[in-house]
Amino acid sequence: xxxxxxxxxxxxxxxxxxxxxxxxxxxxxxxxxxxxxxxxxxxxxxxxxxxxxxxxxxxxxxxxxxxxxxxxxxxxxxxxxxxxxxxxxxxxxxxxxxxxxxxxxxxxxxxxxxxxxxxxxxxxxxxxxxxxxxxxxxxxxxxxxxxxxxxxxxxxxxxxxxxxxxxxxxxxxxxxxxxxxxxxxxxxxxxxxx
Amino acid sequence: xxxxxxxxxxxxxxxxxxxxxxxxxxxxxxxxxxxxxxxxxxxxxxxxxxxxxxxxxxxxxxxxxxxxxxxxxxxxxxxxxxxxxxxxxxxxxxxxxxxxxxxxxxxx
Numbered sequence: 001x002x003x004x005x006x007x008x009x010x011x012x013x014x015x016x017x018x019x020x021x022x023x024x025x026x027x028x029x030x031x032x033x034x035x036x037x038x039x040x041x042x043x044x045x046x047x048x049x050x051x052x053x054x055x056x057x058x059x060x061x062x063x064x065x066x067x068x069x070x071x072x073x074x075x076x077x078x079x080x081x082x083x084x085x086x087x088x089x090x091x092x093x094x095x096x097x098x099x100x101x102x103x104x105x106x107x108x109x110x111x112x113x114x115x116x117x118x119x120x121x122x123x124x125x126x127x128x129x130x131x132x133x134x135x136x137x138x139x140x141x142x143x144x145x146x147x148x149x150x151x152x153x154x155x156x157x158x159x160x161x162x163x164x165x166x167x168x169x170x171x172x173x174x175x176x177x178x179x180x181x182x183x184x185x186x187x188x189x190x191x192x193x194x
Numbered sequence: 195x196x197x198x199x200x201x202x203x204x205x206x207x208x209x210x211x212x213x214x215x216x217x218x219x220x221x222x223x224x225x226x227x228x229x230x231x232x233x234x235x236x237x238x239x240x241x242x243x244x245x246x247x248x249x250x251x252x253x254x255x256x257x258x259x260x261x262x263x264x265x266x267x268x269x270x271x272x273x274x275x276x277x278x279x280x281x282x283x284x285x286x287x288x289x290x291x292x293x294x295x296x297x298x299x300x301x302x
Contacts, residue, residue, distance in 0.1 A: 017234070020234065022231045025227075025230055025231050025234055026227050026230075026231060029223075029226060029227045029230050030223070030227070033218060033223060033226065034215040034216070034217055034218070035215055037215075037216055037217070037218045038215045038216045041216050047218075050218075051218055051219075051222050054218065054222075054226065055222075055225075055226055055229065058226060058229075058230055059229060059230065059233060062230050062233070062234045063233065063234070065234070124209070124212060124213070125212075125213050125214075128209060128210070128212075128213045129213070143206075143210060144210070147204075147206060147207040147210040147211065148210045148211060148213070148214075148215055149215075175206055178206060179206070
């Protein structure tokens with residue numbers, strides 16, 4: 001416990017949430033639901049199950065808010081619950097991961113400069129989603145947490161229950177795989193994307 | 195010494211951030227918020243009355259002892275000691291305030 005640091009916005013919200021203030025609870029939900037949902041989608045592979053996972057995890061986490069001892073950040077603790085809930089859901093599914101959130105087939109890549117500009121602005125998301133879908137789910141999740149969720153290596157170790165060295169290796173490998181997938185999707189224009 | 199040049203932007207990070215997080219539907223988000231607020235019940239705070247009374251008793255005893263010491267001293271010496279005692283009391287109050295600020299949320 002560091003007495004010399006002022007309480008963070010999270011600390012204040014947690015204190016107010018602990019007193020049952022609806023506004024604080026709402027803010028906490030709004031603040032963390034997007035990354036929680038993205039994590040759940042990466043693990044279970046479809047929007048419907050991901051929503052169920054986020055709902056279960058959030059209700060579980062907020063019911064146990066009193067057991068949160070601040071050994072980690074609240075977000076880290078919450079994402080760990082989301083990740084574990086998603087893993088349980090995935091095991092219960094007992095079937096291969098579906099990927100309805102990504103386009104089925106890519107459009108032919110543009111080759112000219114003007115065409116590329118259109119691809120860059122309009123289809124960037126689609127090609128990235130396709131490239132991420134080609135990665136193993138664990139690797140896509142690691143990239144999402146680190147680059148999109150801006151979670152540190154230490155926080156990711158807590159969330160995923162992995163060791164630092166293993167996670168660093170996985171992150172490096174995932175980057176290389178993503179780049180390879182983009183090269184495969186856009187053989188001539190990938191350098192504009194990266 | 196020249197400042198270190200800024201690191202070049204990470205293309206993978208920029209690309210992923212351009213894609214953004216996946217957002218749940220607005221209906222789901224609203225329903226989730228409603229459920230969390232409705233189901234979350236802050237536990238009733240049960241004050242530890244014995245502790246509170248004990249604390250007050252100790253403070254009263256300490257205050258009385260300080261008053262006794264100050265009253266027993268010659269006026270000149272009491273004038274010197276009083277600011278030090280006041281500083282000690284304020285310092286203790288500050289520490290108690292910090293503890294109060296850092297106390298984990300009362301939730302069950």
